[in-house]
Amino acid sequence: MSGFFKSSIGRKYAMALSAFFLMFFLLQHFAINMLSVFSPDAFNEASHFMGTFWAVQYVLQPVLIFGVVYHFVMGFILEARNRGARVKKYAKNNGAANSSWMSRNMIYSGLTILAFLVLHFIDFWIPEINTKYIQGDMTGLVPNGEGFRYFEELAHKFENPLRVGAYVIAFVFLSLHLMHGFSSAFQSAGASSMRKEKLQFFGKLYAIIIPLGFIFIALFHHFNHH
Amino acid sequence: MNLTLKIWRQSNAQAKGKMVDYKVTEISEHMSFLEMMDVLNEQLINKGEEPVAFDHDCREGICGMCSMFINGEAHGPDRGVTTCQLHMRMFKDGDTITIEPFRAKAFPVIKDLVVDRSSFDRIQHAGGYISVNTSGNTQDANAIPISKHAADEAMDAATCIGCGACVASCKNASAMLFVGAKVSQYALLPQGKVEAIDRVQNMVAQMDLEGFGNCTNTGACEVECPKGISLENIARMNREFLSANIKG
Numbered sequence: 001m002s003g004f005f006k007s008s009i010g011r012k013y014a015m016a017l018s019a020f021f022l023m024f025f026l027l028q029h030f031a032i033n034m035l036s037v038f039s040p041d042a043f044n045e046a047s048h049f050m051g052t053f054w055a056v057q058y059v060l061q062p063v064l065i066f067g068v069v070y071h072f073v074m075g076f077i078l079e080a081r082n083r084g085a086r087v088k089k090y091a092k093n094n095g096a097a098n099s100s101w102m103s104r105n106m107i108y109s110g111l112t113i114l115a116f117l118v119l120h121f122i123d124f125w126i127p128e129i130n131t132k133y134i135q136g137d138m139t140g141l142v143p144n145g146e147g148f149r150y151f152e153e154l155a156h157k158f159e160n161p162l163r164v165g166a167y168v169i170a171f172v173f174l175s176l177h178l179m180h181g182f183s184s185a186f187q188s189a190g191a192s193s194m195r196k197e198k199l200q201f202f203g204k205l206y207a208i209i210i211p212l213g214f215i216f217i218a219l220f221h222h223f224n225h226h
Numbered sequence: 227m228n229l230t231l232k233i234w235r236q237s238n239a240q241a242k243g244k245m246v247d248y249k250v251t252e253i254s255e256h257m258s259f260l261e262m263m264d265v266l267n268e269q270l271i272n273k274g275e276e277p278v279a280f281d282h283d284c285r286e287g288i289c290g291m292c293s294m295f296i297n298g299e300a301h302g303p304d305r306g307v308t309t310c311q312l313h314m315r316m317f318k319d320g321d322t323i324t325i326e327p328f329r330a331k332a333f334p335v336i337k338d339l340v341v342d343r344s345s346f347d348r349i350q351h352a353g354g355y356i357s358v359n360t361s362g363n364t365q366d367a368n369a370i371p372i373s374k375h376a377a378d379e380a381m382d383a384a385t386c387i388g389c390g391a392c393v394a395s396c397k398n399a400s401a402m403l404f405v406g407a408k409v410s411q412y413a414l415l416p417q418g419k420v421e422a423i424d425r426v427q428n429m430v431a432q433m434d435l436e437g438f439g440n441c442t443n444t445g446a447c448e449v450e451c452p453k454g455i456s457l458e459n460i461a462r463m464n465r466e467f468l469s470a471n472i473k474g
Contacts, residue, residue: 003471004468004471007430007431007434007467008402008430008433008434008438008440008441009430009463009464009467009468010467010471011440012440012441012464013464013468078440078442081439081440082397082398082399082400082439082440082442083439084331084437084439085330085331085332085398085399085400085437085438085439086329086330086331086397086398086399086439087331088329089329090295090298090326090329091232091234091245091324091326092297092298092324092326093295093298094297094298094299095298095397095446097298097299097303097449098299098395098444098445098446098449098450099397099444099445099446099449100444100445103442103443103444103445104397104444106442180443180444183443184442184443187443187457187460187461188441188443188464189464190461190462190464190465190468191461192458192461196457
């Protein structure tokens with residue numbers, strides 16, 4: 001297996017595996033965020049559990065960071081190799097005749113998601129790491145106040161319409177990325193095309209429902225707490 | 227029909243090359259695209275100019291020799307045909323048609339529209355065959371039961387003519403549909419299973435060595451393939467490759 005991940009197909013498998021993990025992560029992130037719409041208390045409880053449970057913090061979080069970094073770095077490496085495989089471009093190339101826009105522009109939707117992740121990390125992840133691991137406050141409580149801080153922090157972030165706008169744009173590109181990425185990951189992992197139609201159906205469903213849900217959550221908090 | 231052709235002209239492999247415009251007249255809509263190119267070349271020869279070099283052989287859609295990237299698509303705008311079977315009725319009088327060679331680092335241009343596709347031959351040499359024992363004890367192939375489904379899928383994969391339209395159409399210049407078809411046609415049959423591990427590993431290694439890009443599942447290859455080779459063959463190759471690496 002030593003040369004497997006250096007081969008073109010091995011890298012396809014690795015990209016697919018990291019994509020599966022990220023899509024699963026996105027699903028649970030979405031489920032927890034949706035709690036904030038229905039029940040601030042439930043959202044606080046779930047956030048506190050995810051933010052303090054050792055297995056999530058010391059096992060899943062490092063795996064997630066590795067998965068995100070790997071998916072982006074390998075995406076760039078493969079894009080560079082793929083561009084190098086055709087040195088001279090066509091004078092006329094009718095890509096729309098044989099493939100979807102989403103499938104031909106994964107690098108651009110991916111770059112938009114990367115830019116969003118930088119903003120998202122600055123917004124939530126870095127302050128969270130600072131509070132818990134630098135200042136050492138693992139209580140999850142509002143400073144000098146009562147109750148958990150998670151819901152208030154979330155609602156506060158979505159007061160700024162520019163941030164909400166940036167999140168909405170990013171989720172549209174996430175949807176475009178998933179429109180191709182979901183079924184493509186299964187195809188790379190060797191899924192039979194006998195199931196192609198079902199996979200593409202579920203892929204499109206996932207690619208619409210999850211980003212649309214995230215957009216709804218951002219708008220909900222913007223209009224309910226502004 | 228009277229047409230304007232924008233054709234890639236390149237005198238040899240080292241030359242820079244450029245697009246050149248030509249007017250071609252009195253083209254019948256019943257002509258094949260290659261016959262139209264023949265008419266153009268006769269006009270060029272009569273004027274004392276260098277004819278356009280292009281690949282062709284059987285002109286029946288089975289040899290895989292003809293290529294050409296026509297109006298932004300391998301083998302032109304029609305589906306399920308090679309350039310020799312593309313008819314001029316697919317175009318309109320007065321049209322401008324852009325004609326380029328198949329472009330990939332692994333398919334260098336030799337002259338004009340002729341490219342060197344020997345990288346495909348080297349991939350085939352790496353494992354696209356079965357080693358038959360001809361000692362006299364060879365079992366009759368018909369004595370081995372094969373399911374209809376496996377036989378059909380193997381035959382479908384074997385219809386690949388190795389023209390390179392998949393590479394030309396893929397935004398990554400990936401050869402995975404070609405290699406997937408060649409791996410599949412043997413992997414599905416009992417005679418091919420004996421050498422399955424070495425075959426897929428060696429063919430994929432050679433494919434990577436030749437400098438083809440990586441498949442990103444856009445599906446352009448399947449759409450443009452004149453023989454309708456399915457993406458399923460790429461998925462099967464991926465499964466074969468994983469299985470070979472675990473077993474081998």
